[in-house]
Amino acid sequence: MASRLVVRFDDIAPNMAWPTFERVIEICERYGVYPLLGVIPDNRDPELLAYPRREDFWSVVRDLQGRGWGVAQHGFQHVIRSRMGGLFGVNGFRSEFAGVPISEQRECVSVGAAVLRSAGLHIEAFMAPWHSFDLATVAALKEADIFAVTDGYSSFPVEYGGVLLVPQMTERVLPVPWGVQTVCYHWNAATEGSLRDFERFCAKNQARLVPFRDVLGGGLGAALGTVDRCAGRAALAALRARRRFFQLYDK
Numbered sequence: 001m002a003s004r005l006v007v008r009f010d011d012i013a014p015n016m017a018w019p020t021f022e023r024v025i026e027i028c029e030r031y032g033v034y035p036l037l038g039v040i041p042d043n044r045d046p047e048l049l050a051y052p053r054r055e056d057f058w059s060v061v062r063d064l065q066g067r068g069w070g071v072a073q074h075g076f077q078h079v080i081r082s083r084m085g086g087l088f089g090v091n092g093f094r095s096e097f098a099g100v101p102i103s104e105q106r107e108c109v110s111v112g113a114a115v116l117r118s119a120g121l122h123i124e125a126f127m128a129p130w131h132s133f134d135l136a137t138v139a140a141l142k143e144a145d146i147f148a149v150t151d152g153y154s155s156f157p158v159e160y161g162g163v164l165l166v167p168q169m170t171e172r173v174l175p176v177p178w179g180v181q182t183v184c185y186h187w188n189a190a191t192e193g194s195l196r197d198f199e200r201f202c203a204k205n206q207a208r209l210v211p212f213r214d215v216l217g218g219g220l221g222a223a224l225g226t227v228d229r230c231a232g233r234a235a236l237a238a239l240r241a242r243r244r245f246f247q248l249y250d251k
């Protein structure tokens with residue numbers, strides 16, 4: 001038994017290291033891998049804007065989603081609005097959301113979602129820049145009809161404040177025989193070596209790699225469902241045994 005693996009790509013925007021990304025697309029096609037793309041609705045990050053721009057960006061992403069890839073809203077502008085770590089405290093010095101007033105967060109989420117939806121994309125999840133968001137973000141996401149987040153420390157997806165947190169713990173695969181793990185890639189800084197490693201990873205884990213949407217219904221809910229069913233059966237058996245005991249005793 002082995003945990004299921006989801007692959008996510010961060011920092012997907014019109015300005016990217018396109019030659020690298022095109023090779024990544026080829027590798028994914030070769031191994032039947034359907035990653036979750038973290039698409040920045042309105043990229044204003046100066047570091048990311050330094051990469052070459054592709055004018056047909058939105059049709060490229062639409063095409064990938066049409067072929068089964070997932071799309072997550074990766075923040076709004078990918079800029080630093082606070083220095084808070086948020087719920088997980090992963091990057092205590094950079095955040096676009098954590099600690100930001102809820103009215104501002106609401107606007108960032110809803111305007112960003114509108115950009116992606118008007119480009120014809122279906123938003124399957126939220127991907128917080130620098131893994132940093134708070135409860136106000138969760139509230140804003142629900143208002144924008146986004147109910148899954150690719151972040152969290154658990155073995156299975158867990159419900160939190162009305163959204164489903166799909167675990168994203170490290171950039172490597174942990175030797176855990178159950179649950180769901182998300183492996184995170186940033187392609188703009190990739191080398192030949194990282195492309196080779198990714199291809200080896202896809203070849204080795206082909207049977208375990210699933211699209212993001214496949215883990216939404218089958219995580220903790222399903223596991224708890226199984227536990228509930230087992231507990232229910234055990235309780236019923238106990239009740240019947242008790243009834244039999246008292247029937248015997250009464251005689």
Ligand SMILES: [Zn+2]
Binds near residue numbers: 010
């Ligand atoms: Zn990012």
